[in-house]
Amino acid sequence: MRSHQPVSITPSTPRHVSGTHAAVHAPRVSLGSCIRAYITRSTLDVALLPEHGRLNHFPPAPLCTIAWYLHGEAELIQIGEKAVTQALPTPIVFNGPRTEPVVSYNPGQVEVFMLALQPEALHLLTGLNMAEYTNRSSAFAQVFDAEWQSMAQAVLKAPDHGSRIALIEAFIEPRWFAARPHKSPFADWMRDSFESMAVRMLASRWVRSGRQLERQMKVWSGLSYQRLWGLRRAEFRFIAAREMLRGSDSSWSDVAASTGYADQAHFCRETRKITGLSPTELKRRVMEEESYWVYRIWS
Template sequence: MATLVPPSPRHPQGLIPSGELWLPRASLSACLRGTIVRTTVGYSLSDAQRINRFPATPLCSLSWWFEGRSEALVADRPDAVPDLHSPREAYPGRWVLAGPQTRPSASYCAEPTHAMMVMFMPDALHQLTGIEPEALTDRMVDAQTVLPRDWIAMCEDVQRQLDNAARMDCLESFLEPCWQACRPTQRLSTQRYGDWAVHLAQRAAISGPGRSLRQLERRIKRWAGLPLRELRGFGKAEQAFFDALAAESLHGAVPWADVAASAGFSDQPHLCRVTRRITGFAPQALFDGICTEEPFWVYRIWT
C-alpha cells in the first residue's frame, strides 16, 4: 500500500505538524507522484496562518475535503502573490480536478479543514481517463462533470473512509488494475520532473506516425498539458530546490550562484526569474518562508 513519509526532523518550531505526504505503492509509481493530506482540525491558527501556498506544477490533481472547505485566493495581477485581502472564490464541486498550473496559487481555510490532494502524472491521467491535460491547463473543474462514472463511485468510496490510510488503500485498489491495463509499455523508474520530461520526449518519438519536431511537441502537449520547454524548466527548478536544501544542510547558507549553475540555469538572475514564476517568491524569500511560515507547509513536506 501507499507509504506515509515520516515527518522531517527539521520541522520548524512553532508550526503545526499537520501535513502528510503519502508515496504510492510501487506498481503506481509512474502514475502518481504522491498524495498530500492536510488537517488543521484541533489547532488554533491566525488568519495569516490559514493561507495555503502552492507552486506552479506540471501535475494534475484530484482533491477531497473531509472537514471544512477551502477557497481560492485570487490575485489582482498575474505576477502578484495573493494575500488575506485578495478576493476569494469557492472551488467548483464536491471534488475538484485540476490540470497543470503555470502560475503559483493560494487558498484560504476559514474554518478547521481536513483535505487530501492526489497528484497524478498528467500523461497517466490521460491514459486512465481519456481526459487531455491540455484542456485542463490552468483550470480547476468539478470532477463530477468530467470524470468517468466509475471514478465518481471511487471518489464517493474514498469520501466514506474513516482515516487517511484507508483512503489511500481505497484509492490505490481502484487505480492499480486500471493502470496495469493501460500503462505504456515503456517504463519509467524515477519521477523527478527532469527525468520524466526526457522519458516523455522519448515516448513521443516512438509513438504513432510522424517524427517532425512539431508533431512531437503536439504529442507531448496533448499528453502533459504543457510544452516540453516548460516541462524541462520545472525539472531544473526542482533540481535547484533539492540542491539548495543539500547546501543549506551542509553549510547553513545557500550559495545561490552555485545552485543555479549546478541545476543548469544560465546565471543566478535566471534562477530568480524562474523561481518567482513558479512560486511567486525569490529563492531566499521562498527558503525563509519554508523555514518560518505556516502557509508554506506544502513545500516543507517535500523536504
Template sequence: MNSVTCPAQWERAPRFTHGAPHNRLYPAPPALQGVLAALISRDTRGLALDSAQRLSHFPASPLITLSWFDSIEPGLVQDTAAGPQWEPFASPVMLSGSQSKPLASWAPTTGRGAMACFPADVAHALFGVDLATLHDRFVPAEDVLDSSWAPLLNGLLQARDDGQAMAVLEQQLTNRWRAVNGEASALASVRQLGRHWVERLALKAHAWQRDVSPRQLERRIKSYSGRSLREWQALVRTEGLFFAARDLYEAGTPFSWADLALQEGFSDQAHMSRVSRQITGFPPGEFAQRFIEDESFWLYRLWM
C-alpha cells in the same frame, strides 16, 4: 464574486507552534508504483489558525491532482485591483491539471483535505481525460470523470483517515491501471518525479518530430503538457536547485546561490531568479525564508 474577506495571496503568517497541523506525504504503496506519485494530506481541525495561516501555497507543477475535502470549503485566492478575491471550489472533490504558475488556496475555517498526485501521462491513460482541457484549471471531478469512477470519489469522501484513503485508492486504481498499462512499473522517488516526467515528454517529442514541423511539434507539446519542453526543463532545474539548497542547509554547510545556479544548469544567478519567480512566485532567497518561516509553505516542506 464571493464576498468573503480573505487574506492577500502572498500575505505572510508565522508557522503555527501551538500543536502543529497534521501534514503528511505518503509515497505510493507497492500496488500503485508507477501510478500514484504521492498522497498528501493536511488536517487543521481544532487548531486556532489565523486567517493568513489558513493560506496554502503551491508551486507550478506538471502533476495532475485529485483533491477532496472534509469539513472545510477551500478555494483559490487571487490578488486583483479591487483587493484579494476568493472563489470556493465548486465540489468537495476536484480534479486539477498541470499548473503553469504558483497558486494560493484559502479556507474560512480549519478542516481536513487531501490530494492524490499523478504524473500527467498516467492520468491521461488512467482517467481518459484530455490534458489540454485541464491545464491551469480546477474542475469538479464528477464533471470530468464518468459514472464508473463514483466508487472512487465517494470512497475518498467517506475515508476517515489517510490509511482509509490510501486503501480506497489502491482498491479502485490497481486493476484499472493494469487493464490499460499491464503490470505496475517502478516509480521514481518524489525528488525524481519531475525529471522522469520531462524525460518521458522528451521521448514523446522525439517520436512526434518525425511527422511534424518544428513549429507544429512545439504546439503539440504545449497542447499535450501545457508548457514547452524548455519550460518543463527549467522547472526541473529549479526543483534540483531547491533540493540541493535544502540538503546543504540541513547539513549546516554554507552555500552560494550563484554557485548552485551554475551547478544546476542555469546560465547565471539572474536566470535562476527569473525561473524561480515563475515557479514559486519568489526569488530563491525570499522563497527559502518563507519555506523556513511561513505556515502556508507546508506543502513545500513536505515535498522537499
C-alpha cells in the same frame, strides 16, 4: 463565499504554527510512474488560525491533483499575480497542471487529502485532454466517469488515510497496467516520466514533426514541451537547494553551481519567475510562514 475584505497574502510577521499537520506519502513502487504522491493537510488539532495562517501557497507544477476536502472548504484568491475570488467545488476537486503559483484560502479549519498524478498517466487512464484542464479547478463529478466517481466517494467516506491510499491503489493499479505501453522497450517509463514521455512520442508512428510533437505534448500533459521541462527542472533544483541549505552555510552561488544553473543570477531569475519571490525571500517564507507548508514538505 466570505463577505469580509480580501485577505492580504503578505503577512507582516512570521506565522508558522505548531500543531498543524502536513505530510507527503509515497505510492507503491508499481505505481511510481503514475502516482507522484499523496499529500495530507490538517488544521483540526489547533484553534482557528488567523487569516494569514489559513492561506495556502502552491507552486506551479506539471501535475494533476484530486483533492478530497474531508473537513472545511477552500477558495482561490490569487493565480500568478492576479487576485481572484473563486470558490472551489468541494468536497472533491480536480486540479489540472498549473503554470503559475496559486494561493488558496480556508475560511475555517480544514482537513484535505490529495492525490498527485502524472498528467500523461492520467491521460492514458481516462483519455482526458490535459490542455483543457491546465490552470483550471473543476468539480470532480463533472470530469470523471461513474467508475472514478464511485471510487472517489469511497475515498471520501474512508476512516483514515491508510484506507484512502489502499482504495485508490486497488482501483488504479489494474487500470494502469492495462493502459501503460507494455510493448514499448521503455515500458517502465524510466524513473523520469518526462523523458520517457518524450521518447514514447518521438517513437510513435503518428508523430512525424516538431509541430505534431508539441501538439501531442499539450494533449498528454497540458503544457508545452518547453514549459513542462522548465517546471520539472525547477522542481528538482529547488529540492536540491532546500536540502543543501538545511543546516549548512552554503551560499546561493553554491546552490546555483551545484544544480546546473549558469550562475547565481540565472538561478535567482528562474526562482522569481516561477515563484514570484527571490530565493532569499522564498527561503524565509518557507521556513517561517504557515501558508508555505507545501514547500516545506515537498520532496
